[in-house]
Amino acid sequence: MNIEAKLRNAAQMNEKNFQMTRYISIFAAMRSKSGYIYVLFLVVVSMMVSSCSKYQQLLKSNRNEDKYTAAVQFYEKKDYDRALPLFEQLLTISKGTSKYEMVFYYYANCYYGQGDYEEGSFYFENFVTNFPNSKYAEECSFMGAFCYYLNSPNSSLDQSNTKKAMLQLQLFTNKYPKSTKVDQCNQLIDLLREKLMKKDYETAKLYYNMNDYRGATVCFKNLVKNFPDTKYKEESLYLCVKSYYNWANNSIETKKEERFKATVEAYNIFIDNFPKSKYVKESEGYFEGALKQLDKKRIAEKITLGN
Numbered sequence: 001m002n003i004e005a006k007l008r009n010a011a012q013m014n015e016k017n018f019q020m021t022r023y024i025s026i027f028a029a030m031r032s033k034s035g036y037i038y039v040l041f042l043v044v045v046s047m048m049v050s051s052c053s054k055y056q057q058l059l060k061s062n063r064n065e066d067k068y069t070a071a072v073q074f075y076e077k078k079d080y081d082r083a084l085p086l087f088e089q090l091l092t093i094s095k096g097t098s099k100y101e102m103v104f105y106y107y108a109n110c111y112y113g114q115g116d117y118e119e120g121s122f123y124f125e126n127f128v129t130n131f132p133n134s135k136y137a138e139e140c141s142f143m144g145a146f147c148y149y150l151n152s153p154n155s156s157l158d159q160s161n162t163k164k165a166m167l168q169l170q171l172f173t174n175k176y177p178k179s180t181k182v183d184q185c186n187q188l189i190d191l192l193r194e195k196l197m198k199k200d201y202e203t204a205k206l207y208y209n210m211n212d213y214r215g216a217t218v219c220f221k222n223l224v225k226n227f228p229d230t231k232y233k234e235e236s237l238y239l240c241v242k243s244y245y246n247w248a249n250n251s252i253e254t255k256k257e258e259r260f261k262a263t264v265e266a267y268n269i270f271i272d273n274f275p276k277s278k279y280v281k282e283s284e285g286y287f288e289g290a291l292k293q294l295d296k297k298r299i300a301e302k303i304t305l306g307n
Contacts, residue, residue, distance in 0.1 A: 055070075055082060058070055058086070059085060059086065059089070064090065064093055064094075067086050067089065067090055068086075068090055068094075068099065068103070070086060071083045071086035071087050071090065071106065072106065074086070075087075075106055075109070075110065075113075078113060080110045080113040080114045081114070083106070083110050084107070084110040084111070084114070087103055087106050087107040087110060088107065090103045091103055091104065091107055101131050101134060101136075104123070104126075104127050104130065104131070105127060105134075105136050105140070107123060108120060108123035108124045108126075108127050108140065108143070109143075111123060112124075112143060112147060117147040117148075117150045117151040118147070118151055120143070120144075120147040121144045121145075121147035121148050121151065121168075124140045124141070124143045124144035124147060125140075125141075125144045127140040128140050128141050128144065138176050138179060138181075141172055141175065141176070142172055142176075142179070142181045142185070144168060145165065145168035145169045145171070145172050145185070146169075146188075148161060148164050148165035148168050148169075149165040149169065149188050149192065151165070152165050152192060152195065154195075155195050155196075155198040155199045155202060156199075156202065159195065159196055159199050162192050162195055162196055162199075163196070165188070165192055166189055166192045166193065166196075169185045169188055169189050169192075170185075170189065172185055173185045173186065193227075196227075197223070197226075197227045197230050197232070200219065200222065200223045200226065200227070201223055201230070201232045201236070203219050204216055204219035204220045204223055204236065204239070205239075207219055208220075208239055208243060211246075213243040213244070213246045213247035213250070214247055216239065216240075216243040217240055217243045217244055217247060217262075217266075220236040220237070220239055220240040220243065221240060223236050224236050224237060224240075233273070234273070234274050234277055234279070235279075237266070237269060237270040237273060237274065238270055238274075238277065238279035238282070238283055240266045240269075240270070241263060241266040241267045241270050241283045241286050241287070242282070242283070242286055244259060244260075244262045244263040244266050244286075244290075245260075245263045245286040245289060245290055247259055248260045248262070248263055248290065248293070256293065256297070257294065257297050260290040260293045260294050260297075261290075261294065263286060263287070263290035264287060264290050264291065264294075267283055267284075267286065267287040267290070270283055271283070
């Protein structure tokens with residue numbers, strides 16, 4: 001046996017000894033519960049590192065068919081964080097090919113899946129623009145509007161997105177009146193409308209609580225005008241009476257008459273709508289107070305004219 005053969009045999013023996021030692025160590029570790037968990041942890045970490053390494057290699061490669069296959073698989077597993085970068089690369093590469101439509105469709109849905117509704121609405125809308133005759137056009141048109149709905153903030157914040165959502169949902173129902181999504185759109189519009197209503201109510205109450213009675217009267221009147229069926233109508237009309245009265249009381253003499261008259265008008269509107277309201281007694285107090293002030297004004301004018 002030559003020297004090279006001896007060295008080769010020695011190396012093989014060392015490898016066998018190493019593997020045997022490794023198996024013995026693993027077996028010993030598995031004999032205890034904590035050791036088993038540790039070994040399992042190492043196996044999982046090893047698999048994750050291997051998986052990440054393969055994913056990074058795929059991202060850097062030119063194997064576009066493999067990228068598409070993997071991206072769809074990640075998407076179907078709802079692993080949008082991995083699917084999105086692959087579709088993003090394919091979006092540019094596939095433009096002008098038969099796969100472009102599907103790549104765009106998956107790409108928009110990945111943003112939705114991640115909860116990025118602003119980007120989602122943007123790409124759903126762009127999908128409809130780019131593929132108006134697609135079998136997915138109706139779905140994406142709805143999803144674009146739905147993303148606006150999901151991106152609508154609570155009533156205490158700016159409601160620009162809420163108004164956009166209502167508009168987009170209405171446009172969808174106009175464009176697809178026979179869609180199975182129409183009922184859902186109408187329900188969502190009602191919810192958004194309720195949010196805008198609440199926003200207007202909270203704004204009016206804010207003015208009222210700050211003793212800005214002029215601002216309160218404007219906001220309460222607009223609330224009832226814009227939402228005639230609002231659940232806040234009774235309270236709003238009552239607070240409108242009270243706000244006009246307080247505003248008149250705090251006004252300069254030359255403005256008091258017109259504002260006490262506005263108090264009387266506000267009372268008449270309130271009592272016509274809610275003759276049995278729990279606020280009737282209080283509102284009558286402001287009404288009578290306004291009439292007394294107007295009578296005083298007339299008496300004062302007569303005395304002045306008599307002189």
